[in-house]
């Protein structure tokens with residue numbers, strides 16, 4: 091692997107920092123929301139209490155010998171981090187560990203009746219069922235008359251800004267949506283993206299999804315558009331193998347989104363039908379690779395995933411967490427070239443992301459200066475800016 095440039099890895103230990111607030115405030119709030127959403131029994135309440143205490147002062151504990159994914163977590167540095175504080179290990183790792191432990195607490199992996207019950211499902215469903223989703227779907231009717239390129243651009247932006255639909259983020263950033271759909275693109279390589287997907291394309295788009303509901307719906311619409319317009323022949327949609335970061339999409343969420351689309355009137359319903367047919371005949375494939383929930387950067391991806399990304403015409407990584415994993419969860423100088431930190435990626439890659447954490451690369455010096463002048467450093471985390479970067 092070529093040498094990557096380095097910058098400090100983000101840790102959660104510094105009070106006042108964004109990572110610290112996620113560990114100290116967001117995670118306890120998520121536990122209480124989940125607790126309030128299900129009629130859990132005493133065992134789960136006790137496990138959630140223990141997790142709360144563990145969040146505050148605990149150390150990383152080993153997984154039991156019979157945990158189904160113990161070997162995988164050992165490959166993912168569990169032994170190295172066992173006994174250390176959540177605040178001292180890489181933030182990317184401790185966040186991921188939190189979701190793994192939360193699933194344990196509610197019985198997701200267990201043999202009992204709560205096995206496989208998604209603790210975030212009520213929140214994801216509520217968003218999908220919200221009137222705002224109806225309005226977004228109805229707006230598709232207005233796109234029908236647009237020339238293909240304009241429609242494509244609108245759907246790309248729908249998928250991009252759909253990334254604000256992140257329920258974990260909303261727990262600690264109330265009001266972020268009130269800023270409106272600010273056209274605040276801090277980097278825009280969309281021309282390069284379209285040049286990789288010309289009409290008459292015979293290739294495969296890999297879309298690594300982020301959130302369910304109001305992000306996944308526009309992601310699916312974009313895929314439907316690219317297939318219908320002959321810009322790709324196939325699409326592979328990567329989702330999470332288990333509930334993660336509150337709103338991340340699983341296979342069940344894809345099913346919910348497709349039902350929602352198919353039941354909608356007008357253009358949305360037609361897109362839903364086309365997507366359903368494309369899944370049936372194999373033009374769209376859904377994957378839930380274990381590495382999608384790994385607490386590691388993509389530079390450590392396993393060989394099978396590397397081969398899949400290498401074979402794709404383009405891999406689109408959605409969202410903030412995927413961005414952190416793509417460029418490395420480090421405090422890069424913002425003008426660090428995106429190309430340089432993604433050199434290791436085995437094929438063409440695009441990031442579509444709204445900015446919700448400190449990590450950023452590929453800005454021009456002028457853009458960085460303008461953002462800092464207007465907002466100090468708040469632009470990094472307040473979810474009102476977005477980027478399209480291609481390498």
Ligand SMILES: O=P(O)(O)OC[C@@]1(O)O[C@H](CO)[C@@H](O)[C@@H]1O
Pocket residue numbers: 112116185253256258259300301335408409410411412414444446447
């Ligand atoms: O990946 P997404 O859904 O766009 O965002 C995930 C997120 O909410 O979680 C992290 C903090 O918990 C941040 O990276 C980001 O704000």
